[in-house]
Amino acid sequence: MITVKNNMFHLATANTSYIFYINESGIAEHLYYGKRLRNPEYDISALREKRLCPRVNETSLSPQDTTLQMTNLMSEFSTEDKGDYRTPSIAISYGKKKIRTLDLRFKSYSHFQGIERFSSPLVQAIGTDQNTCGIILEFVDAIACVKALFYYTLFDDSDVITRRVTIENIGSDPLILRSIYSLQLDLPEHDYDFITLNGAQLRERHPISRPLEQGIIINETRKGASSSESNPAVILKRHNSDECYMTNLIYSGSHREVAEVNQFGKTHILTGINDSTFEAELDPSTAFESPEALMLYSNMGLGDLADKMHHFVREHIQRGVWKNRLRPVSFNTWEALHFNFDEHGIITQIKAAAELGFELFVLDDGWFSVRNDGTTSLGDWTVNSLKIPSGISQISKECHRRGMLFGLWFEPEMVSPGTNLLKKHPDWLLGDPARKTHAVQRNQYFLDITREDCQDYLVTTIKQLIQNGSIDHIKWDMNRHLSDMYSVNPEIRSMGEYQHRYILALNRMQRAITSSFPNLSIENCASGGARFDLGMLSSGTSIWTSDSTDAVERLAIMKGTLMAYPLSVCGTCVSPSPNYATFRPVDLETRFDVALFGVLSYSLNLTKLSKAEKDAIKKQIEFYKQYRQLIQFGIFRCEEKDSITYFTASSPDRTTILVLYMQKLLKSNCEDDILRVPLADENYVYRVVRRDDSAPIWDIGKDVRDYKKEEEVYEVSGDTLKWAGIKLSTRYSGSGYNTGMRVMPDFSSRLYIIKKI
Ligand code: GLA
Numbered sequence: 036m037i038t039v040k041n042n043m044f045h046l047a048t049a050n051t052s053y054i055f056y057i058n059e060s061g062i063a064e065h066l067y068y069g070k071r072l073r074n075p076e077y078d079i080s081a082l083r084e085k086r087l088c089p090r091v092n093e094t095s096l097s098p099q100d101t102t103l104q105m106t107n108l109m110s111e112f113s114t115e116d117k118g119d120y121r122t123p124s125i126a127i128s129y130g131k132k133k134i135r136t137l138d139l140r141f142k143s144y145s146h147f148q149g150i151e152r153f154s155s156p157l158v159q160a161i162g163t164d165q166n167t168c169g170i171i172l173e174f175v176d177a178i179a180c181v182k183a184l185f186y187y188t189l190f191d192d193s194d195v196i197t198r199r200v201t202i203e204n205i206g207s208d209p210l211i212l213r214s215i216y217s218l219q220l221d222l223p224e225h226d227y228d229f230i231t232l233n234g235a236q237l238r239e240r241h242p243i244s245r246p247l248e249q250g251i252i253i254n255e256t257r258k259g260a261s262s263s264e265s266n267p268a269v270i271l272k273r274h275n276s277d278e279c280y281m282t283n284l285i286y287s288g289s290h291r292e293v294a295e296v297n298q299f300g301k302t303h304i305l306t307g308i309n310d311s312t313f314e315a316e317l318d319p320s321t322a323f324e325s326p327e328a329l330m331l332y333s334n335m336g337l338g339d340l341a342d343k344m345h346h347f348v349r350e351h352i353q354r355g356v357w358k359n360r361l362r363p364v365s366f367n368t369w370e371a372l373h374f375n376f377d378e379h380g381i382i383t384q385i386k387a388a389a390e391l392g393f394e395l396f397v398l399d400d401g402w403f404s405v406r407n408d409g410t411t412s413l414g415d416w417t418v419n420s421l422k423i424p425s426g427i428s429q430i431s432k433e434c435h436r437r438g439m440l441f442g443l444w445f446e447p448e449m450v451s452p453g454t455n456l457l458k459k460h461p462d463w464l465l466g467d468p469a470r471k472t473h474a475v476q477r478n479q480y481f482l483d484i485t486r487e488d489c490q491d492y493l494v495t496t497i498k499q500l501i502q503n504g505s506i507d508h509i510k511w512d513m514n515r516h517l518s519d520m521y522s523v524n525p526e527i528r529s530m531g532e533y534q535h536r537y538i539l540a541l542n543r544m545q546r547a548i549t550s551s552f553p554n555l556s557i558e559n560c561a562s563g564g565a566r567f568d569l570g571m572l573s574s575g576t577s578i579w580t581s582d583s584t585d586a587v588e589r590l591a592i593m594k595g596t597l598m599a600y601p602l603s604v605c606g607t608c609v610s611p612s613p614n615y616a617t618f619r620p621v622d623l624e625t626r627f628d629v630a631l632f633g634v635l636s637y638s639l640n641l642t643k644l645s646k647a648e649k650d651a652i653k654k655q656i657e658f659y660k661q662y663r664q665l666i667q668f669g670i671f672r673c674e675e676k677d678s679i680t681y682f683t684a685s686s687p688d689r690t691t692i693l694v695l696y697m698q699k700l701l702k703s704n705c706e707d708d709i710l711r712v713p714l715a716d717e718n719y720v721y722r723v724v725r726r727d728d729s730a731p732i733w734d735i736g737k738d739v740r741d742y743k744k745e746e747e748v749y750e751v752s753g754d755t756l757k758w759a760g761i762k763l764s765t766r767y768s769g770s771g772y773n774t775g776m777r778v779m780p781d782f783s784s785r786l787y788i789i790k791k792i
Pocket residue numbers: 369399400444512514560561562563579582
């Protein structure tokens with residue numbers, strides 16, 4: 036609901052209020068963002084900053100506005116050269132002298148129902164005319180000839196508010212746009228921790244928390260993808276309080292989040308396109324649209340913040356038939372076979388996969404042209420007929436015949452040296468031909484997908500393969516980062532625009548494919564999770580969370596990822612042990628217990644498994660299917676205590692709850708464990724049992740005689756479970772053994788099933 040009264044704008048969601056007003060000088064002053072206020076209009080003077088006297092060493096907006104010192108004003112946007120010395124959310128230059136002064140004043144506003152669509156292929160949040168509404172505010176600087184439009188969108192079923200900005204050149208000369216952040220969130224205080232999701236390939240999105248102090252923290256990437264280093268989702272958590280905010284960007288390119296505390300203790304948050312890799316030249320009467328950003332507030336802690344964000348992603352970011360559909364359990368050939376397969380080998384795996392209960396078979400890298408290692412063939416998307424003489428359609432038929440869907444790997448944006456594609460279209464290679472070499476990564480280069488001819492070729496080729504091969508699912512990979520940006524595309528005036536144009540092209544390509552094949556699911560991937568963002572989730576069903584399939588490393592990756600993204604979009608994997616990346620040996624049941632929290636897949640050579648391993652996997656898949664609804668679409672929590680990580684997934688009605696107890700390292704002579712389940716409903720009575728797994732019986736020598744797996748079964752009320760917790764059976768830790776103790780070596784787990792009785 037949006038109320039406008041006496042120039043005060045109250046954007047109210049079910050539980051939050053976002054309030055600003057247009058002051059006497061036409062500046063949009065931000066007043067409040069937080070818990071829903073019933074009637075803030077009642078006395079606006081309570082919310083307004085008093086500013087009775089200008090501060091001596093600060094710059095005032097004009098002689099008429101001496102107390103308007105923009106650097107200390109909470110505002111809806113900040114510009115340059117009029118006394119606001121914080122990081123600007125909009126920066127331009129115009130005229131021969133490249134003047135940077137920008138002084139935007141309020142002109143008008145209008146309401147809208149539903150979604151105001153982008154005019155470009157940029158992806159955005161979705162909603163219907165019935166459940167979505169918004170407001171557009173227009174500000175103008177007649178000297179710089181700039182019009183700025185700010186779009187705020189609200190959703191009936193969510194506390195998320197989205198915002199985006201359009202900058203229009205209303206003059207008769209070109210205008211340079213140097214920065215355009217999608218969202219600015221100014222807060223009056225700074226007693227927050229700033230939580231970001233950082234890491235690297237194989238250890239993406241580990242949460243890092245830093246207290247805000249005067250100065251700037253920047254979370255960013257310049258790589259042209261949202262990156263494994265810095266995810267665009269960021270969180271502010273108030274000290275000693277459950278109040279928290281999250282912002283995120285619906286965009287897959289280089290982004291920057293700024294958390295700046297000024298000299299007067301106010302917080303200034305920006306999120307948007309990274310301006311260090313961006314510049315756009317706007318001709319007269321043309322406009323530039325920023326991507327859409329979103330913000331969310333909760334006064335019920337990080338768990339509630341995540342729940343609300345998960346709901347928003349599922350309802351307003353994801354679209355198409357897969358939006359709320361259960362994701363299949365898949366088998367992926369990559370860690371099982373790498374490049375070493377032929378048709379017979381694949382069909383053998385297909386047969387074994389079908390017998391074990393898999394629902395989707397994904398043929399990963401290595402099926403095309405002469406690709407037998409990572410040095411060749413990207414771009415030549417024709418089947419390798421030496422490996423697969425009967426063609427992709429035959430493989431797909433084998434899957435379908437056995438009741439499985441079929442998926443195929445692509446890396447459409449790339450090209451390898453020496454390919455037929457490059458011979459035919461040398462000018463499609465991204466890079467300045469005047470240079471002899473270009474930066475290289477994984478032996479591959481970018482195609483200039485901003486060129487329509489290149490884009491059309493890729494879309495047509497992929498569509499034909501999908502059509503002819505009856506493909507149900509594609510894994511869309513992207514394994515390097517942008518460099519050597521040079522394009523002959525006449526639409527691109529300045530290479531400062533290239534990265535953004537690249538994302539527009541990517542969005543357009545994925546949309547062209549999904550709109551032709553509405554039942555297709557896209558699993559996005561980028562060297563694991565280097566493009567894990569709301570942009571990719573707008574056209575894709577899920578994302579390959581990480582190339583780290585190590586059960587221990589995954590704990591931190593999932594903990595961070597699930598702070599901002601739901602389980603239904605996180606691809607997980609049971610792969611061989613010891614793990615290829617960490618050499619860590621982890622038993623099959625523990626690998627499963629951890630991979631269970633997400634969209635489950637396996638990547639193991641099925642012909643090399645023992646009967647016992649196959650039986651275990653069959654049972655695991657059955658178990659996953661039984662609880663899949665609550666795992667993929669339920670509520671998630673993560674807690675950590677010493678070396679133990681607890682993952683909890685609950686059905687929204689709290690009648691069924693799964694708890695992972697995962698021990699990293701066993702502590703000698705350790706303390707007793709208490710299993711507390713904060714998601715338990717206090718009014719229910721639950722039965723708690725351990726998943727019937729086939730975890731190995733450990734032979735620990737003379738200390739552990741007559742070892743039997745512990746059976747723990749409890750019937751407890753929800754309040755006991757939530758507050759007192761269950762004192763679990765003693766963990767063996769080197770100080771004596773008796774039957775019934777939990778014997779758990781390093782890297783081992785238990786999964787508890789908790790059901791209302
Ligand atoms: C990337 C992906 C992997 C796999 C390989 C294939 O590394 O993240 O999952 O698909 O490419 O080359």
